Amino acid sequence: MDLSPDSGARDAGPPVPVPAVGLAERLRGGVSFRRDQLGFLQWAARTHGDIVRFRLFGIPMIMLNHPDHIYRVLVEQRTKYDKDALLYRLVRPVLRDGLIGNPGGELWQRQRRLMQPSFRPVIVAKFAENMTDETTAMLERWERQYAPGAVVNVHEEFGELALRIVNRSLFSARVGRAARDFAEAFTEANALLGRFFKFPFPPLTVPTPAHRRLRRAIDRMDAFVASFVQRRTADPGDEVDLLTLLMNAVDEDGDGRGMEPEQLHHEVLNLVVGAYETTTNALSWIFYLLAAHPEVERKLHEEADAVLGGRVPRFEDMARTPYARSVVEETLRLYSPAWQFMRRARTEDRIGGFHIPARSNIYLNSYVLHRHPQLWDDPESFDPGRFSPERSAGRPRHAYMPFGGGERICIGQHFALTELHLVLLTLVRRHRFRLPPGQPPVRPQPLITLHPEGGVPLEVHPR
Numbered sequence: 086m087d088l089s090p091d092s093g094a095r096d097a098g099p100p101v102p103v104p105a106v107g108l109a110e111r112l113r114g115g116v117s118f119r120r121d122q123l124g125f126l127q128w129a130a131r132t133h134g135d136i137v138r139f140r141l142f143g144i145p146m147i148m149l150n151h152p153d154h155i156y157r158v159l160v161e162q163r164t165k166y167d168k169d170a171l172l173y174r175l176v177r178p179v180l181r182d183g184l185i186g187n188p189g190g191e192l193w194q195r196q197r198r199l200m201q202p203s204f205r206p207v208i209v210a211k212f213a214e215n216m217t218d219e220t221t222a223m224l225e226r227w228e229r230q231y232a233p234g235a236v237v238n239v240h241e242e243f244g245e246l247a248l249r250i251v252n253r254s255l256f257s258a259r260v261g262r263a264a265r266d267f268a269e270a271f272t273e274a275n276a277l278l279g280r281f282f283k284f285p286f287p288p289l290t291v292p293t294p295a296h297r298r299l300r301r302a303i304d305r306m307d308a309f310v311a312s313f314v315q316r317r318t319a320d321p322g323d324e325v326d327l328l329t330l331l332m333n334a335v336d337e338d339g340d341g342r343g344m345e346p347e348q349l350h351h352e353v354l355n356l357v358v359g360a361y362e363t364t365t366n367a368l369s370w371i372f373y374l375l376a377a378h379p380e381v382e383r384k385l386h387e388e389a390d391a392v393l394g395g396r397v398p399r400f401e402d403m404a405r406t407p408y409a410r411s412v413v414e415e416t417l418r419l420y421s422p423a424w425q426f427m428r429r430a431r432t433e434d435r436i437g438g439f440h441i442p443a444r445s446n447i448y449l450n451s452y453v454l455h456r457h458p459q460l461w462d463d464p465e466s467f468d469p470g471r472f473s474p475e476r477s478a479g480r481p482r483h484a485y486m487p488f489g490g491g492e493r494i495c496i497g498q499h500f501a502l503t504e505l506h507l508v509l510l511t512l513v514r515r516h517r518f519r520l521p522p523g524q525p526p527v528r529p530q531p532l533i534t535l536h537p538e539g540g541v542p543l544e545v546h547p548r
């Protein structure tokens with residue numbers, strides 16, 4: 086792997102300004118952020134290199150696209166950076182002080198300490214059966230509802246599946262009308278917030294019609310979470326789920342107390358939001374790519390048949406199906422649902438010899454990083470084999486970060502990887518997927534998360 090180590094090279098002299106994309110050049114290049122965000126970001130990295138500055142609606146952003154630089158911000162100099170950045174300010178009216186958009190500091194540290202134990206692999210293993218049960222139930226419904234070879238919009242199906250799985254794991258609840266109402270409210274909030282990147286809007290305190298709709302969507306999501314938390318507070322029962330774990334969690338290394346009710350509410354909302362849309366999109370991309378690559382699907386069938394012999398997969402099967410894991414990893418390389426995240430520089434810094442002024446917005450983008458031509462051979466091709474131990478050897482750690490990195494790495498990472506792996510195995514056991522003839526390529530739509538635009542219609546065939 087030949088990646089220019091520009092850190093050391095420029096560390097000697099005084100720091101230099103980060104190269105900027107100028108307006109004239111932007112016009113000449115003909116790539117507009119508003120019209121084609123992904124195209125613009127790739128063009129900026131291609132023309133200026135691994136560190137580049139541009140303005141997003143007048144707000145300066147510094148995009149980092151070098152694993153060493155990303156390591157510096159997320160790990161080595163993490164105390165110099167926090168999450169009080171544009172993207173999280175945008176989602177804070179929805180997520181409030183929960184982990185996802187929390188700027189950092191003492192409250193975040195305490196909450197992470199309290200919650201981390203509930204997301205260890207041994208705990209996630211207890212939810213594996215929820216994942217395979219719900220997938221099996223979905224397949225049984227498909228068999229009743231669709232003729233063999235019928236075209237199914239799997240994106241819609243996976244939305245409902247992901248919601249069922251997170252609901253059962255958090256609240257021991259089955260999806261009913263209330264959950265569908267949550268999903269609708271979430272979709273509306275996501276679309277309204279995602280619009281910011283095309284048409285920046287005024288602060289939410291300004292009562293525009295769109296803001297009033299957002300307010301109503303937030304109220305509906307709050308009502309959904311409150312109904313579970315209040316019921317459980319009134320009658321703790323004997324359910325063993327994430328809500329019970331969080332309600333019983335105490336800060337053993339701190340004040341020995343648990344979470345305040347309002348904070349618990351926000352954290353639960355953050356978990357549903359964090360889990361629902363990301364895994365829906367990831368599942369949709371996995372099956373889209375499989376349908377387009379029958380040779381990969383064939384290898385997956387061979388592995389699944391050899392290990393499972395027709396039975397429903399269990400948590401332990403994940404370690405014995407490395408190819409399935411690499412299909413998940415390669416999908417998250419090409420279409421990482423949480424495709425962009427940000428930090429704010431609390432003080433000035435120096436990255437690879439470049440000057441980072443205090444209060445800079447640092448923009449990290451795995452869509453561009455995961456296509457870096459010096460990190461990935463033939464980056465646009467879908468090649469799960471690149472995640473084999475041999476071919477992964479020597480790859481810099483922060484070259485691949487679908488779940489972020491450092492202390493703020495996704496708390497639900499094991500949960501998500503378990504869900505994606507087990508749903509994949511459960512589905513390929515009995516079905517194969519094909520692109521319908523004449524189906525145009527599904528394009529990624531960069532909202533807050535990376536959506537498959539227009540859904541993912543696939544032919545579903547029994548094997």
Ligand code: HEM
Nearest residue numbers: 184185359360363367423426487488489493495496497501
């Ligand atoms: C494929 C699925 C998922 C992807 C790609 C994903 C990605 C990410 C990324 C990139 C971050 C870090 C953002 C940053 O540093 O600014 C993050 C944070 C977070 N994710 Fe996920 N996530 C996924 C699934 C989940 C699930 C299943 C849950 C909950 C069960 C979850 C809950 C969270 C929370 C609470 C945080 C904030 C952690 C903190 O700052 O302490 N995510 N996720």
